[in-house]
Amino acid sequence: MEQKIFRDFLGRKGLKLTRERMSVLREVFSFHDHFDPENLYLRIRGSGLKASRASVYRTLSLLVESGLVRLSMRTERGNIYEHRFGHGHHDHMICNSCGKIIEFYSEKLENIQDEICDNNKFDGVSHTLEIRGICERCGKQGNKRRQEEAEI
Amino acid sequence: MEQKIFRDFLGRKGLKLTRERMSVLREVFSFHDHFDPENLYLRIRGSGLKASRASVYRTLSLLVESGLVRLSMRTERGNIYEHRFGHGHHDHMICNSCGKIIEFYSEKLENIQDEICDNNKFDGVSHTLEIRGICERCGKQGNKRRQEEAEI
DNA sequence: AGTCAATTGAAATTTAATCTCAATTTCAGT
DNA sequence: ACTGAAATTGAGATTAAATTTCAATTGACT
Secondary structure (H helix, E strand, C coil): CHHHHHHHHHHHCCCCCCHHHHHHHHHHCCCCCCECHHHHHHHHHHCCCCCCHHHHHHHHHHHHHHCCEEEEEEECCEEEEEECCCCCCCEEEEECCCCCEEEECCHHHHHHHHHHHHHCCCEEEEEEEEEEEECHHHHHHCCCCCHHHHCC | CHHHHHHHHHHHHCCCCCHHHHHHHHHHCCCCCCECHHHHHHHHHHCCCCCCHHHHHHHHHHHHHHCCEEEEEEECCEEEEEECCCCCCCEEEEECCCCCEEEECCHHHHHHHHHHHHHCCCEEEEEEEEEEEECHHHHHHCCCCCHHHHCC
């Protein structure tokens, strides 16, 4: 599935299918969480595969370009990515207290955005919506962690 | 107005009202566009005021904390800020071709977000929505600039 | 004016991300 | 399978945003 997509993508662009690129692809799709490049790199090393940091970054760009991976958000500690196996488009809520990420999708929301684009004669291609706040659990626990500490 | 707010904010926190902080404040509110720290710094130098890069960054954090300035978005080239004089809350559309930023606000959108938060028992505090696409002008001109070059 | 904690600035540091370039690997064509 | 051209890799250098350091300076309170 993702292997074939990536393979085709590389073929179309005249790029080569290397061991390193496959390692990155495999590792990215071996779990279903958000990830950052550095951790992905460590994970790859850890699982006996090989790919340098440079290759991880380079391959990540290709994966994004191919649509297999999405740049999920930017934080002050670098970018966070997610793969798109089964993952349709969705947006995020992030708890300022515990850092928990909740994914959600709303058709209504999508429609209104289309409407807004129309009103502005803007041809919308993609969007990112990030809602910050306090999740249910932290709300009940009464904010043990301070907001300043919590800022991702 | 903004002077008084900042003054009070500093007072409340036991911080000092320095020439440098005032320079930053003045420059931030002297124009109504989005800005990045480096440009703000150059602008300050240019207008005869003084404040080092370090002070610009430090003051910017204070201004955000005070609510006078908002971190508008993160790009691969650093953060972009905007002041909030007259600016109520709004979201952004960004043209992938020319980089133009269009601000918009939609009550409907806000309401749906509240609804979504409720559904997830999430206490939403703030949000950022960024729609990427092609603006009217660029759409007509037929994408002179390539998307890759255009990525802010 | 005197005191002292807060502040400043130049330069160093940190950190994510990108780039360099010699050595290696892929792959299309034989 | 072999070959050669072109793409790719990796270690380390580089870039650039943002933060930190620390000695010298400044603001604010008495």
